[in-house]
Amino acid sequence: MTTYSDKQQLRRLLRQRRKALSQESRRLATKKINRLLCPFIRRQKRIAVYWAVGSELSLWSFIVTAQKRGAQVYLPYIESKKRQLWFTPCPRLSRRHATIRYLNLHHQNTGKHKIPQFNGCKIRARYLHTVLIPLLGIDHQGNRLGQGGGYYDATLANFRYLQPLLVGAGFSCQQVDTIKSESHDINIPIFVSENGYQYLNR
Template identity: 25%
Template sequence: MQSPSAFTTAQIRTQVRKLRRDLSPQQRLSAQQSIYQQIQHHPKVAKANHIAIFLSFDGELETKPIIEYLWQQNKAVYLPRIHPFHHHSLLFIRYHPQTKLNINQFGIAEPKLNVNEVIPYQKLDLIFTPLVAFDQRNYRIGMGGGYYDRLLANQNLTRTYPIGLAFACQKLDHLPNQPWDIQLPEIITA
């Protein structure tokens, strides 16, 4: 891919999503196994009790094995869903094997709203963050809705630690960023 500065954010999204989807099954499996091992040996994962993660969509890293691992470690796992009243915000709902899922307006599976299973995002220890592209400075480009940018801008990052998850093909030298873009402290990749 040419220098990202030659492309708009929308063009970067399109190009990198295609690169991600075009990974061969062997490339995908090898990278995912490496990322899973990094997560299993990560000290912040070991210490965390309440962990938010996303369900894979559009060629993203497969997160179901991570969720299974977290359950085996007796971690409380939470999935994002679009807030029913504040449509530009996310809620995090406890995810169990029997949790019912709906498909939202973007085609992404999310848990049905159950107010008894909602956790305030400030009480999450870790948030595994999806992304389309990222750069050496750990700036990310998401799908374009701004949900995670708003979330990360509103929280105290000393309590909740965000970690991006991505394939190495999603890394670019430098992404154009806006003042509201949030630099992630860490991205796990392979």
């Protein structure tokens, strides 16, 4: 079993793994993962997703399905100089995946690797029912490795009572044996990849 303590080195490794996926492997895995996530959709329930950038797993198909089934879908919103995330309603997506044109239509002139920030009534994570969390890596104990900004850790770390259901979504190549965790790191109880569902140790 390999334990990764150098997080920057591990981030580089996992980015390389994700980018190395062939176009066909990525397409098939993305389709399957989006389908596997559908049982988390509940009508009128508030579910947070993320806007995929770079080589991240796209949730476009899942978002379209969730909106069609009547769920309230939210995207993370980063407030200037603040670490805790807000969440704003995700605009209605069309079935056809046309990211750049869609962002231009909504005046989101973001760079290739920047997260678009949509306007709308902002809510905090405590009002969400489910949060689909992006990740670079995850281990078999549910320790998550993110991009390094710490936004999700800061947002979800201080729940004293009930918190949203946390679900990690990504490709199977992003899972490793063990990631060294720190006290502020959140634990992910469920990981969904093209290999199916994993209920991880907490």
